[in-house]
Amino acid sequence: MAAPLPTAWFNGTYMPIAEVRISPLDRAFLYGDAVYEVIPVFAGQSFLLEPHLTRLERSLRELRIRSPHNRAEWVTLIDGLIRKNGGGNLAVYLQVSRGADVARDHAFPGDHVPPTVFGMAMPISEPHPDRHGIRAITRQDQRWGRCDIKSTALLANILAREDASAAGAGEAILLRNGLLSEGSASSVIIVEKSALLRPPAGPEVLPGTTTDAVFALARQCGLRCGDEEISEKRLRGADEIWVAAATRGIAPVIELDGLPVGNGSPGPVWRQVAAAFEASKTGERAP
Numbered sequence: 281m282a283a284p285l286p287t288a289w290f291n292g293t294y295m296p297i298a299e300v301r302i303s304p305l306d307r308a309f310l311y312g313d314a315v316y317e318v319i320p321v322f323a324g325q326s327f328l329l330e331p332h333l334t335r336l337e338r339s340l341r342e343l344r345i346r347s348p349h350n351r352a353e354w355v356t357l358i359d360g361l362i363r364k365n366g367g368g369n370l371a372v373y374l375q376v377s378r379g380a381d382v383a384r385d386h387a388f389p390g391d392h393v394p395p396t397v398f399g400m401a402m403p404i405s406e407p408h409p410d411r412h413g414i415r416a417i418t419r420q421d422q423r424w425g426r427c428d429i430k431s432t433a434l435l436a437n438i439l440a441r442e443d444a445s446a447a448g449a450g451e452a453i454l455l456r457n458g459l460l461s462e463g464s465a466s467s468v469i470i471v472e473k474s475a476l477l478r479p480p481a482g483p484e485v486l487p488g489t490t491t492d493a494v495f496a497l498a499r500q501c502g503l504r505c506g507d508e509e510i511s512e513k514r515l516r517g518a519d520e521i522w523v524a525a526a527t528r529g530i531a532p533v534i535e536l537d538g539l540p541v542g543n544g545s546p547g548p549v550w551r552q553v554a555a556a557f558e559a560s561k562t563g564e565r566a567p
């Protein structure tokens with residue numbers, strides 16, 4: 281992703297990102313004790329904002345970090361970041377950490393320590409280059425047992441993504457105990473006989489805002505959608521594999537571990553659903 285745009289949000293004010301200063305005792309820095317969200321913006325309008333804010337509030341609740349803003353305040357803060365950075369196609373990044381105490385102590389600080397709130401905006405390419413299809417690799421899922429929380433502690437995701445990058449691939453697809461979980465930074469959907477399948481919700485996967493929207497659209501198109509356990513064998517035998525994330529949309533995987541997926545080009549179900557998804561972006565923007 282491209283370098284951030286100049287104006288950031290830091291603990292209650294907009295300021296040049298170059299001037300943001302964060303304490304070395306901040307728990308995000310010391311422990312990864314923080315949550316985040318990434319909200320896509322197309323033509324200056326946020327897309328699927330409500331589900332992103334619902335997930336942010338849930339992540340905060342699950343980690344027992346005090347929510348620093350109510351829903352209306354988040355919406356205003358995000359709008360300001362979009363406007364002050366010139367609108368267009370952006371990803372708005374929000375991060376909330378448990379704050380900076382006066383000492384390094386694993387236990388939570390008291391209520392006197394306020395959460396640290398940071399927001400920035402980054403330009404995104406639209407349409408995304410991944411729409412032509414990406415190569416992916418598989419890796420063992422080495423992450424912790426609460427991947428449903430969007431925490432900034434992403435070390436295992438980072439190692440998997442680096443392996444993909446080094447292999448010239450666009451994503452690493454993670455397998456845990458022989459079952460598909462998700463991508464290093466995306467949800468994974470497979471297509472079997474025109475049905476869309478994804479792993480069931482649970483502590484081992486992040487509930488994806490993009491997959492939820494894609495499933496709703498696919499159902500409107502008359503396609504069957506299901507949440508099912510997907511074995512490695514099923515993944516490798518799928519007619520189509522897609523990765524989905526807020527800033528990349530839905531991207532067809534055309535090669536997995538060096539072998540073609542389907543006939544090695546973006547599949548017909550992807551073409552149908554991706555077109556509906558693109559149209560929905562404009563639909564949500566319409567007044």
Ligand SMILES: Cc1ncc(COP(=O)(O)O)c(C=O)c1O
Nearest residue numbers: 465466467486488489490525526
């Ligand atoms: C690990 C992981 N799973 C799934 C997703 C997809 O979530 P969303 O569609 O809400 O962007 C992401 C997005 O960044 C992710 O990092």
